[in-house]
Amino acid sequence: MGKTLFEKIWDAHVIAQDEGAPAVLYIDAHLVHEVTSPQAFATLRERGLPVRRPDKTYATMDHAIPTRIGALEVDWPDDAATQVRALRQNCAEFDVPLYDIEGEIQGIVHVIGPELGVTQPGMTIVCGDSHTSTHGAFGALAFGIGTSEVGHVLATQCLMQSKPKTFAINVEGDLGTGVTAKDIILAIIAKNGAGGGVGHVFEYRGPAIRALDMASRMTICNMSIEGGARAGLIAPDETTFSYIKGRTFAPKGDQWEKAVSHWRTLTTDEDAVFDRELTLDASALAPMVTYGTNPGQGVSINGRVPRAQDLEDPAERRSLQNALDYMGLTEGQPIEGQHVDIVFIGSCTNSRIEDLRAAAAIAKGRRVSDHVEALVVPGSKAVKAQAEAEGLDRIFSEAGFEWRGAGCSMCLAMNDDKAGEGKYVASTSNRNFMGRQGPGSRSLLMSPIMAAAAAVNGRVTDVREIL
Amino acid sequence: MQPFTTLTSTALPLRTENVDTDQIIPARYLTAVTQEGMGDGLFSWWRYSRDGSPNPDFVLNQPQYQGSEILVAGRNFGIGSSREHAVWALTQYGFRAVISPAFADIFYNNSLKNGLLPIRLPEDTVRSLLDLVEEAPKTSICIDLQKQTVTLPGLADSASGITETSWSFDIDPFRKQCLLRGLDDLGYLLDKEDQISAFEAAASL
Numbered sequence: 001m002g003k004t005l006f007e008k009i010w011d012a013h014v015i016a017q018d019e020g021a022p023a024v025l026y027i028d029a030h031l032v033h034e035v036t037s038p039q040a041f042a043t044l045r046e047r048g049l050p051v052r053r054p055d056k057t058y059a060t061m062d063h064a065i066p067t068r069i070g071a072l073e074v075d076w077p078d079d080a081a082t083q084v085r086a087l088r089q090n091c092a093e094f095d096v097p098l099y100d101i102e103g104e105i106q107g108i109v110h111v112i113g114p115e116l117g118v119t120q121p122g123m124t125i126v127c128g129d130s131h132t133s134t135h136g137a138f139g140a141l142a143f144g145i146g147t148s149e150v151g152h153v154l155a156t157q158c159l160m161q162s163k164p165k166t167f168a169i170n171v172e173g174d175l176g177t178g179v180t181a182k183d184i185i186l187a188i189i190a191k192n193g194a195g196g197g198v199g200h201v202f203e204y205r206g207p208a209i210r211a212l213d214m215a216s217r218m219t220i221c222n223m224s225i226e227g228g229a230r231a232g233l234i235a236p237d238e239t240t241f242s243y244i245k246g247r248t249f250a251p252k253g254d255q256w257e258k259a260v261s262h263w264r265t266l267t268t269d270e271d272a273v274f275d276r277e278l279t280l281d282a283s284a285l286a287p288m289v290t291y292g293t294n295p296g297q298g299v300s301i302n303g304r305v306p307r308a309q310d311l312e313d314p315a316e317r318r319s320l321q322n323a324l325d326y327m328g329l330t331e332g333q334p335i336e337g338q339h340v341d342i343v344f345i346g347s348c349t350n351s352r353i354e355d356l357r358a359a360a361a362i363a364k365g366r367r368v369s370d371h372v373e374a375l376v377v378p379g380s381k382a383v384k385a386q387a388e389a390e391g392l393d394r395i396f397s398e399a400g401f402e403w404r405g406a407g408c409s410m411c412l413a414m415n416d417d418k419a420g421e422g423k424y425v426a427s428t429s430n431r432n433f434m435g436r437q438g439p440g441s442r443s444l445l446m447s448p449i450m451a452a453a454a455a456v457n458g459r460v461t462d463v464r465e466i467l
Numbered sequence: 468m469q470p471f472t473t474l475t476s477t478a479l480p481l482r483t484e485n486v487d488t489d490q491i492i493p494a495r496y497l498t499a500v501t502q503e504g505m506g507d508g509l510f511s512w513w514r515y516s517r518d519g520s521p522n523p524d525f526v527l528n529q530p531q532y533q534g535s536e537i538l539v540a541g542r543n544f545g546i547g548s549s550r551e552h553a554v555w556a557l558t559q560y561g562f563r564a565v566i567s568p569a570f571a572d573i574f575y576n577n578s579l580k581n582g583l584l585p586i587r588l589p590e591d592t593v594r595s596l597l598d599l600v601e602e603a604p605k606t607s608i609c610i611d612l613q614k615q616t617v618t619l620p621g622l623a624d625s626a627s628g629i630t631e632t633s634w635s636f637d638i639d640p641f642r643k644q645c646l647l648r649g650l651d652d653l654g655y656l657l658d659k660e661d662q663i664s665a666f667e668a669a670a671s672l
Contacts, residue, residue, distance in 0.1 A: 015666040016659050021641040024659055026666055036550065038500035047653070052663075056672075064498055079498035086500045130549040130573060146551035146577035148651065156656040158663055162639060164572075194485055195543035195569055228546065230572050294485045294546065315541060315590075319484045412548075414494040421517070433489040433547060435512045 002269025004166045005235050006201045009141040009266070013124045015158065022160040028123040028140075030153045031109045032059040032096065034087040035414070036128030040151035041090040049155045051094040056157060058118055059091050060099040062108045064414050067377050067404040080415060094154070107380025107406040110134040110348040114218065115382055117247025121236035121263040126153055131348045131430065132231075133224040137217035138244070139236035139266045141201070144225065164230045165275040167200035168268075171208040173283035178464035180358075181216035182350060182428070182447035184208065184280070185223040186288035186298045192278060194296035197229030200276065203268060204234050208282035214243040215354035222349045223430050226295035235267040289335045289460055290432045290445040292323035297432070298445070299335050301462045307331040326434055327442050328422065336460055338444065341423040343374035343455035344437070345401075345448055347411035350428035351379030353386045355448040359428075360392040362452035362463065368400030369458030375402040375417070377409040401455065413438045426454035469582040470649035474563050474610045475620075476536035478600045479526055484541035488574060491545070491553040505552050506559030531604035536563045539596050543567075544585075545574025554581045564610055566617065568593050579642050580651060584610065586617060586636045612638075612647055 003011070016024040030053075037059070044051065051057060064080040073081060084101070091098035099105045099112060106112070110131050113119045119135045125142035126132060128150040135142035149159055171184055189196075202224050209217070217234050224232025241260050244250045251259040286300040297320070299305065305324065308317045308331060324331060329338070345351070345359050356378060368374045376396050378384040384406055387393055393403045410417040411429035418438030419425045425443050428451050432443035444460060453463040496508035513525045521528045538557070544567040545553065554577045557565070564584040578585045588596070599619075600606055609618045618633040638646075645651070666672070 016662050021655075022639065024656065024662070026663070026672075028672070035497050039502050039551075042501070043653075049657075063494075077498075083498055083500060128549060128551075130547065144549035144573055146549055146554070146573060146580065148551060148577065148580040152652055152656055155653060156659070156663060157667075158656050158659065160652045160656065194546055195571070198543075198569060198572055225547075225573075228543070228571065294487065296485075315484050318482070319541075322483065412489075412494045414497060431487075431489070431547060433487045435493055436489050439512070439517065 002272040004268045004272045004274060005139060005203055005233055005266055006141065006166050007272070009122055009124065010163060012122070022162045025124060025159050025161045027126050027153050027157055027159060028056060029113070029118050029125045030057045031113055031125065031127035031132065032057060032150070033063055033109050033127070033129065034061045034083045035063040036147050037090065037150055038083065038086045039147045040128070040154055041094065043151040044094065044154055051096055051154045053157045054095040054097065057096045057154065058099070058113065059087060059096050060106055060109050060112055061087055061101050063408045063412065065101055065407045066415050067407040067409045067417060069403070069405050077416065105381060107383065108348045108351065108408055110222065111351060111379030111383065114138065114214070115247070115380060117244055117250035120244060120259070121240060122266050126159065130225045131222050133229070134218050134222040134348055136221040136224065136232040137214060137234050138240055139233060139263070141231055141233065143231040165200045167197060167202050167229065168274040168277040169202050169204050170277065170279040171204060171206040171282050172279060173208055173281045174211065175208060175282045175285065178449065178467050179285050179287055180447040180449065181212055181219040183285050183288045184282060185220045186290065186295070186445065187285050188278070188280060189223065189227045189296045190288065190298040191280065192227055194226065194294040195228040197224065197227040200229050202227065202229045202232040203274070204232060209234055210237065213354060214239060215352040218352070219349055223295065226430055236263050287447060287450050287463060289450065290443070291327065291329055291335055292320065293326055293432055293434050295430065295432060295445060297323055301336055301460070303335060305329050305331060305333050305335060336462055338460040339424055340372060340426045340444070340454045340459055342419050342425040343372055343451050344377070344410040344425055344427040344429060345375070345451050346377030346379070346409050347429035348379065348408070349430045350448050351377060351383065353383050355428065356383065356387050356392050357390070359448040359452040360395045362449050362466065363399040363401060363456065364395050366399055366456040368455045372455050372458050374400065374455040375404055375410065377404040378406050380406045399456070410437050412436060413441070426451045426460065468580070468649045468651050471563065471582050471584050471612050471646045473612065474536060475607055477532065477534065477605060478537040478539050478596070478608050479532040479535040480597045480600045481526060481538060481540040482597050485543045485546055486540055487547035488545055488550050488553040489547055492550065492556040497550060497552055502555050505556035509556040509560045534561070536561055537608055537610070538562050538565045539593060539600060540565060540567045542569045542590065544570050546571040549573045551577045551581070554578050554583055558583050566593060566596065579646065582646065582649065584612060584646060586610070588617065588634055588636060592634055612643060
């Protein structure tokens with residue numbers, strides 16, 4: 001029997017497998033940020049251990065930093081500044097390369113990894129961040145880890161892992177106009193549930209996936225964790241290779257040809273068997289919007305918020321009622337037309353240049369609704385510079401969006417970008433948990449073009465009507 | 468890591484599904500550079516009113532559950548962010564075990580690395596346990612990791628819907644030994660240095 005893509009990468013990285021113990025898995029690239037690393041560096045210090053492979057470790061700052069352009073470090077909140085200083089000190093002490101906010105390369109860890117060409121097919125990649133699944137878009141086995149495990153990888157470049165199961169997600173057909181990768185992944189999670197992928201690695205397959213560019217593939221893999229999966233994978237192809245070619249850490253010269261010929265073997269064999277499968281028809285999808293407090297609570301733009309009475313499972317009913325109480329939404333209401341106070345375009349899900357171009361095309365020549373506060377936060381300094389070179393910043397500013405510096409920002413409201421109590425946020429990020437975007441904030445997750453449309457209309461809008 | 472062998476305690480019922488790690492510990496507590504101080508932030512959106520006073524309606528603030536070291540919760544406990552701070556918040560508050568029908572993978576792994584025992588029991592069983600500890604908060608629950616059992620000593624009460632008083636749970640045998648002996652992964656991994664070096668040499672890494 002053949003192997004799945006996941007099994008090929010897994011098998012190539014198991015360096016030890018003792019009887020009755022989890023596998024010891026070698027890690028090719030370790031991404032580090034300011035929030036989940038300080039306690040791990042402290043462990044190394046306590047035990048007198050070095051970072052084993054600083055050359056396979058890449059640090060940046062993204063979660064806690066302010067994104068207001070011109071915000072000086074002296075004006076930062078004390079705790080954010082302390083965390084950034086701790087990262088600088090740790091990277092200096094342990095010789096880890098740091099992409100500092102004061103340097104030319106910096107941004108959300110899952111945006112700059114691929115941008116720099118660190119992310120390559122067949123690799124194992126980890127980070128103390130659940131959205132590490134993003135890198136699976138390149139056919140890399142990439143997953144989030146806790147701070148203890150960050151310490152293990154810093155010290156040994158290895159992790160102890162139990163082998164997950166495999167889950168094929170087949171996306172057939174072609175996407176309609178105005179329907180995007182974000183809508184595919186929100187539809188998958190709505191169908192399979194926020195816990196539906198627990199213990200599994202998703203592999204996204206089928207013609208609708210093959211047709212996507214790398215930014216879109218990253219959007220899908222990014223939210224694998226929102227479907228409960230350990231990781232998400234897309235087999236590499238010409239789209240992947242042409243994205244990587246020429247990037248800073250990409251193989252060069254003869255090494256490039258050698259790498260590509262290896263990467264071409266990284267597909268699931270025809271006779272391989274997945275533990276589970278799910279199939280979705282992309283041509284039947286419409287833009288998606290979440291109404292609840294977990295990413296599985298989503299509905300198409302033409303749909304309605306469910307009624308508790310329609311749900312059989314008492315736990316699901318209770319979950320829905322809690323969500324609607326928090327969100328201030330009514331059972332059975334159409335999601336289209338829902339009032340919006342804030343629009344956030346950004347996050348490791350949707351802050352790449354392709355996302356900003358798409359949102360700018362909607363914003364161009366229009367105005368953000370008077371009652372809406374809208375911000376656009378590019379994923380990295382490189383994305384910001386590219387957008388400015390293309391004039392996207394002007395399009396956004398003229399339309400009334402605020403243009404920001406790179407970082408995680410209002411995706412998790414760790415810095416000073418917080419939505420107010422009870423405010424409805426049309427957000428391109430990945431989580432609609434209670435209070436995620438600020439105390440009492442109410443998130444409505446959607447694609448960048450849907451968020452831009454919500455900004456100009458001041459309410460949840462079917463973007464297809466204004467394309 | 469504190470070893471886990473047996474635990475007898477009352478249990479705190481949290482009848483909520485999909486409890487995400489943002490609820491367990493909100494992002495604003497993540498600006499710390501040490502592990503300390505997380506217990507105060509546990510469930511802070513639910514536990515405190517917006518003015519910072521304790522919310523008397525939230526179960527953690529109810530006197531009958533003070534001192535409980537076992538948390539019983541709805542399914543998909545610990546979804547979302549990989550923040551280990553969520554586990555530190557639970558252990559620093561005083562919890563040593565969480566019982567749920569299903570856990571998110573990263574949360575489950577993080578728990579095992581901090582001596583917090585995550586126990587998966589069937590949905591019906593968890594529902595019965597929630598009913599029981601809501602009705603009778605003084606009920607003692609015994610967890611025996613060596614035997615992999617959860618028992619209700621001296622209780623067989625058909626009226627409360629509890630028709631069994633002992634359940635067994637699954638746990639990876641290696642993880643079980645680590646918990647019983649209080650061992651973390653780092654020592655094990657450091658012992659693999661020869662294999663790690665050989666792998667790197669073979670793959671020219």
